[in-house]
Amino acid sequence: MPVHGLTPILLCLLPVWIIPSPAWGHPQLSECRLIQRTALCNDAKLSSVPPGLPRNIEELQLNYNHLQTLQDVSLLRYPSLTSLSVACNSLEKLESNTFQDLSLLESLNLANNNLYIGYPETSQALKKLPGLKVLDLSENKLEDEMAATLLQNLTSLEYLNLSGNLLQRLDETSFSDLNKLKELNLQRNIIFEIDGAFGSNSKLQRLNLAFNDLPCLIDFHMTHLVVLNASHNFIEWFISRQDLNDTFQLETLDLSDNKLLFFPFLPSHSNLRNLYLSHNRLRFYEQLADNATLPNSTTTVEFYNLRKNVSNVTAELWDDSLHGDISSLEILDLRGNQVEYFPYGFIQKMPFLSRLQMCTNCLESLNLTSEQFPGSLYELDISNNRLKQVVADEGTLTVLGNLTYFNLSLNDLDRLPSRLFSSLPSLRAVANAPGTVR
Numbered sequence: 001m002p003v004h005g006l007t008p009i010l011l012c013l014l015p016v017w018i019i020p021s022p023a024w025g026h027p028q029l030s031e032c033r034l035i036q037r038t039a040l041c042n043d044a045k046l047s048s049v050p051p052g053l054p055r056n057i058e059e060l061q062l063n064y065n066h067l068q069t070l071q072d073v074s075l076l077r078y079p080s081l082t083s084l085s086v087a088c089n090s091l092e093k094l095e096s097n098t099f100q101d102l103s104l105l106e107s108l109n110l111a112n113n114n115l116y117i118g119y120p121e122t123s124q125a126l127k128k129l130p131g132l133k134v135l136d137l138s139e140n141k142l143e144d145e146m147a148a149t150l151l152q153n154l155t156s157l158e159y160l161n162l163s164g165n166l167l168q169r170l171d172e173t174s175f176s177d178l179n180k181l182k183e184l185n186l187q188r189n190i191i192f193e194i195d196g197a198f199g200s201n202s203k204l205q206r207l208n209l210a211f212n213d214l215p216c217l218i219d220f221h222m223t224h225l226v227v228l229n230a231s232h233n234f235i236e237w238f239i240s241r242q243d244l245n246d247t248f249q250l251e252t253l254d255l256s257d258n259k260l261l262f263f264p265f266l267p268s269h270s271n272l273r274n275l276y277l278s279h280n281r282l283r284f285y286e287q288l289a290d291n292a293t294l295p296n297s298t299t300t301v302e303f304y305n306l307r308k309n310v311s312n313v314t315a316e317l318w319d320d321s322l323h324g325d326i327s328s329l330e331i332l333d334l335r336g337n338q339v340e341y342f343p344y345g346f347i348q349k350m351p352f353l354s355r356l357q358m359c360t361n362c363l364e365s366l367n368l369t370s371e372q373f374p375g376s377l378y379e380l381d382i383s384n385n386r387l388k389q390v391v392a393d394e395g396t397l398t399v400l401g402n403l404t405y406f407n408l409s410l411n412d413l414d415r416l417p418s419r420l421f422s423s424l425p426s427l428r429a430v431a432n433a434p435g436t437v438r
């Protein structure tokens, strides 16, 4: 009979299924893999924290499971945890005593969950982590006040990721307790306004605002910031506070893929090395302003009453010399803009310039000698412009001994400096559309 035929198979299977339960002390038989003090329980269809792991584990990974709640008791057995990762579950809340005995926890990854549902209780849980340094809350459908609630009292936090949430407006209350914060990732939200949000974060060095809805960044005065990424917004104006004497620590500024019409108004004193401005509508206007076709046209734009105590900002629109401190620039990426010429002395102000990326602009001629390109120049990409001629005297070519990559293709060139290529010893890649040089 078929029923009898099945019995021996069931008997054989049963002991196998029973083993993991009494053998919790041997994690190789459970859903988890143990590597020294790290328990890896990822992608194991778990709906709660496994209770039988060694008591002294320091790192626990529970990513890609089905946890909905972290209960008060669930981590009691693991008081040595310094790092916990519960990303990509369906977590709605952490009960308020989840971390009551986890005073060593420094890193907590809760990315890609549903914490928008139970954020008030979750916030109570987070408050009990005195040494939390790293927190990932990305992709949790968090709105402004939810994030603000979750971040209350997290005074030890140094790295915070809030990318892929629903933040719209940042103000003084958003990050006010985070006075040790060094790095903040706010990518891929829908932020359209920032009003005094970083006043308490004087240690903040890296700020990522890419892929938001910001229309402008004015009164920029975060002197301690080293990297600011505001690419992929709708920024028309970038204006730093001009009355500050402090040297800004800013080294990298990414404003690519925005709507800039003017070169950014950079800090008056800075260490800016990398400036990414590709894919804007930027050009220089001095020649326009000189022109009799625009008599007495507006030459300044003023921003009044930006905020309670912020002084009015006046930008001298046509004065191309007012772009701030570019003396440390090494990389200037201007690809895909509308630049017709460089303002007088502009290139000269960048004695360390190594890469100038100018492809797809509107340059009509270029005199390497009068612009005074520096010897540090390694890459010069002026492809896809409207260049009819590129000129340089012998002395200039001697100075440009480091120029290695020189792209001239897609122009209307009918004249190149004589001995251009024989005079540039480092040149390895020269790109020229066939037939454009006669």
Ligand SMILES: *[C@@H]1O[C@H](CO)[C@@H](O)[C@H](O)[C@H]1NC(C)=O
Pocket (backbone or CB within 6 Å): 127, 152, 153, 177
């Ligand atoms: C949390 O911060 C609030 C103000 O932001 C303060 O009133 C409260 O005392 C703090 N609580 C703890 C436990 O530090």
Ligand SMILES: *[C@@H]1O[C@H](CO)[C@@H](O)[C@H](O)[C@H]1NC(C)=O
Pocket (backbone or CB within 6 Å): 111, 136, 138, 159, 160, 161, 163, 183, 184, 185
């Ligand atoms: C969040 O940002 C940190 C760096 O600040 C990064 O290490 C982490 O991978 C990011 N998380 C996600 C989900 O992007």
Ligand SMILES: *[C@@H]1O[C@H](CO)[C@@H](O)[C@H](O)[C@H]1NC(C)=O
Pocket (backbone or CB within 6 Å): 187, 210, 229, 230, 231, 252, 254, 276
């Ligand atoms: C700025 O952020 C965007 C989006 O994440 C990234 O592609 C880009 O490389 C970042 N820029 C810099 C300078 O790191």
Ligand SMILES: *[C@@H]1O[C@H](CO)[C@@H](O)[C@H](O)[C@H]1NC(C)=O
Pocket (backbone or CB within 6 Å): 243, 244, 245
């Ligand atoms: C900046 O320095 C100038 C001259 O050194 C001084 O007159 C001015 O008050 C200073 N401004 C600030 C904001 O410290």
Ligand SMILES: *[C@@H]1O[C@H](CO)[C@@H](O)[C@H](O)[C@H]1NC(C)=O
Pocket (backbone or CB within 6 Å): 287, 288, 290, 291, 292, 293
């Ligand atoms: C003024 O405009 C005319 C016509 O648009 C142009 O040819 C000329 O170069 C301009 N002058 C300057 C100084 O740019």
Ligand SMILES: *[C@@H]1O[C@H](CO)[C@@H](O)[C@H](O)[C@H]1NC(C)=O
Pocket (backbone or CB within 6 Å): 295, 296
């Ligand atoms: C332009 O301004 C000057 C003085 O600044 C004035 O004499 C002249 O009439 C103005 N021209 C026009 C067209 O408004």
Ligand SMILES: *[C@@H]1O[C@H](CO)[C@@H](O)[C@H](O)[C@H]1NC(C)=O
Pocket (backbone or CB within 6 Å): 308, 309
């Ligand atoms: C604005 O300035 C006034 C006086 O200078 C000061 O008392 C007040 O605290 C300031 N307000 C803010 C929000 O900074």
Ligand SMILES: *[C@@H]1O[C@H](CO)[C@@H](O)[C@H](O)[C@H]1NC(C)=O
Pocket (backbone or CB within 6 Å): 304, 305, 309, 310, 311, 312
């Ligand atoms: C800004 O300009 C407006 C208009 O001229 C003026 O009323 C206001 O007092 C100015 N604010 C500051 C802070 O200078």
Ligand SMILES: *[C@@H]1O[C@H](CO)[C@@H](O)[C@H](O)[C@H]1NC(C)=O
Pocket (backbone or CB within 6 Å): 367, 369, 370, 371, 391
């Ligand atoms: C290029 O610039 C140099 C130095 O300013 C000048 O002497 C030379 O005439 C210029 N060449 C052309 C073709 O404009």
Ligand SMILES: *[C@@H]1O[C@H](CO)[C@@H](O)[C@H](O)[C@H]1NC(C)=O
Pocket (backbone or CB within 6 Å): 374, 375, 376, 377, 402
């Ligand atoms: C040329 O390149 C070399 C090697 O990268 C570098 O040491 C040297 O300083 C460069 N020359 C100039 C003038 O910058």
Ligand SMILES: *[C@@H]1O[C@H](CO)[C@@H](O)[C@H](O)[C@H]1NC(C)=O
Pocket (backbone or CB within 6 Å): 359, 360, 383, 384, 407, 408, 409, 410, 429, 430, 431
């Ligand atoms: C030179 O520039 C053209 C147009 O921007 C580009 O398609 C080509 O790949 C570049 N050549 C090299 C060798 O980078």
